[in-house]
Amino acid sequence: MTPLERFLEEEIARGSFPGGAAIVGSADAIVAQAAAGRAAVEPEPAALDANTRFDLASLTKPLAAGALARIALARGLGLGDAPGRFLPEWKRTRFEGITVESLLTHTSGLPAWFPLYARGEGPAAYRRTLAGFEPDRRPGSGVLYSDIGFLVIGEILEFFFSSSLDRLFAELVAKPTGSAAHFLPSAAEPCAATERGDRFERRQTAALGLSYAAFRDGVVRGEVHDGNAFRRGGVAAHAGLFAAAEDVWKLGRAWLEPSAAAFAADRTPDFEEGRGLAWQGPRGAGSSIGEFSAKAYGHTGFTGTSLWVDPEPGAIYVLLTNRIHPDVQELNFNEVRQRFHRVARRLL
Numbered sequence: 014m015t016p017l018e019r020f021l022e023e024e025i026a027r028g029s030f031p032g033g034a035a036i037v038g039s040a041d042a043i044v045a046q047a048a049a050g051r052a053a054v055e056p057e058p059a060a061l062d063a064n065t066r067f068d069l070a071s072l073t074k075p076l077a078a079g080a081l082a083r084i085a086l087a088r089g090l091g092l093g094d095a096p097g098r099f100l101p102e103w104k105r106t107r108f109e110g111i112t113v114e115s116l117l118t119h120t121s122g123l124p125a126w127f128p129l130y131a132r133g134e135g136p137a138a139y140r141r142t143l144a145g146f147e148p149d150r151r152p153g154s155g156v157l158y159s160d161i162g163f164l165v166i167g168e169i170l171e172f173f174f175s176s177s178l179d180r181l182f183a184e185l186v187a188k189p190t191g192s193a194a195h196f197l198p199s200a201a202e203p204c205a206a207t208e209r210g211d212r213f214e215r216r217q218t219a220a221l222g223l224s225y226a227a228f229r230d231g232v233v234r235g236e237v238h239d240g241n242a243f244r245r246g247g248v249a250a251h252a253g254l255f256a257a258a259e260d261v262w263k264l265g266r267a268w269l270e271p272s273a274a275a276f277a278a279d280r281t282p283d284f285e286e287g288r289g290l291a292w293q294g295p296r297g298a299g300s301s302i303g304e305f306s307a308k309a310y311g312h313t314g315f316t317g318t319s320l321w322v323d324p325e326p327g328a329i330y331v332l333l334t335n336r337i338h339p340d341v342q343e344l345n346f347n348e349v350r351q352r353f354h355r356v357a358r359r360l361l
Contacts, residue, residue, distance in 0.1 A: 017047035020356045024334075025050045028342075029349045030317055032061035032205065033334035034258040037357040039327045040269045043262060045360045053206035055232050055339045066204045067333040068238050069194070069254040069261070070314030074163055075277075076194070076264050077178065078250035079291025080186045081170050082117060083276050090173055092117075092290075096165055099172040102144035103165075110152035113169065116162045117290040118280050122148030123161045128214065130244035131223045139245055140168060156286045160241065160251045167250025179248045192263035194256035196248045198235050204255060205335040207238040207316055213341045214240045232339060238316055252314075258331050261320055265329040268310075268322045277310040277322075299347035302354045319350050330357045 014022070017035045024030060032050025036043055052061040069076065086092065092114035097104035115121040123146055132142045143165055150157060167178055174181050179196040187194055198204055211228040218225055228240075237243045239252035247253055256264075267273060277289035279296065287294030292310040295301035300313050301321070311321030317336030322329055332353045336346055 015045060015047060016356050016360060017045050018049060020353060021047055021049035024349055024352070029344065029346070030334035030336035031338055032065075033317070033332065034061070034063060034065060034067070035333070035353060035357070036258045036262045036329070036331040037360045038262050038265075038329045038331075039361070040266045040329070043259070045357075046258065048258070052203065052335065053232065053234060053338065055206070055209060059206070061205065062203075063259065064203055064257055066198055066202050066255045066257055067318055067335065068205070068207055068314075068316045069256055069318050069333075070239060070252050070316040071160075072261070072312055072314045072318050072320055073242075073250065073252045073254040075268075075291040075312045076261070076320070077182045077186065077254055078163055078166050078170065079117070079276075080264070080267070081174070081178070081181055082113070082166065082291065083273070084185055085170060085173050090169075096169060099169050100140070100144075102140065111148070112152075113166070114280070114290070115152050116166045116169075118288040119156050119158050119162060120153055120281060120284075120288070121159060121162045121165075122150040122152045122154065122157060123159045123165070124149050125158055126160050126217070128218045128221070128223060128225060129164070129241050130227075131218060131225045134244040136245055139164065139241075143168070156281055156284045156288055160239075163251035164241065164249060170250065177248060178250060179253075182254075186264070190263045190267050192256065192260040194254055194260040194264060196253045196255070198255045200235060202235065202255070204235040205333075206232050206234040206338045207335060208233055208337045208341060209339040211240060213337070238337070256333075258333050261331045261333065262329055265320055265322055265331065269324060269327055269329070274308065274310075274324045278308070300350035300354070302351050302358070304355070304358050313347070313350065317346060321354065326361055328358070328361050330354055
């Protein structure tokens, strides 16, 4: 049994997740990879292998939105541009001080989360709801991780390129890297299952005193788990990508280029958490380990996914799991990610 196989089997035995896939590699090659466990345990067991597609959740932020923003910046988008430059409904004083850079670094002050679908589903309804948000704090005053901010970035990118995020990602990001990562998986694709019955967002929505009548009842599989992404049509800048582990490694290779490292470098040195453009640095990151270099950057996803890139050794670390299947557990999953990174780093 290889070290990665042993790691996955031990975590499955611990109850950390039903199944997972892991890759350690460089820009040139995959050094080690493994897959173990089950893609689903409910409503009936399903096998998992290296071809299993995982709901990447918030890995969509750097791998889709971040990659497209990097291209857009080379074509004329400005980090200092305000949303109102592109979207007239956001030419309001409540958005004063919010810029493309603050959205990408989670310093816009916009709320962390809100069930947009409770006020109407689809891109047009979302745009109206987003335009009414007040920042929770003054833009630029600190890091506040925000799905809402990335939904705004998604609107800006679609306006800038005059196309939808899924088409842009397929043509400008996935195709050049040879990755099969994509939005909107087909029914025939082998996908890992996530949560049963939207229970997590049901509770969150109720806690806000809101109601919504169309939560899903069965196990979510082959559809994006995140409710805002799902009810936007399955395509969003903050969640929605599906991929096998090798597809994520292929996307990660592009982020070892020197210009990419500059894009992801820490832009929030005055705050407790290091944030680059769509990426998180090791400072303040729960999934990071002390053995990473100061130049490393990565991201995690709620479904149990993570990708870290470390330019100094030229390393790519991919861990994909279905840790919220069939239910969201009370578990510090960053400790699982740390254990993976310690095992993975010894393989290079």
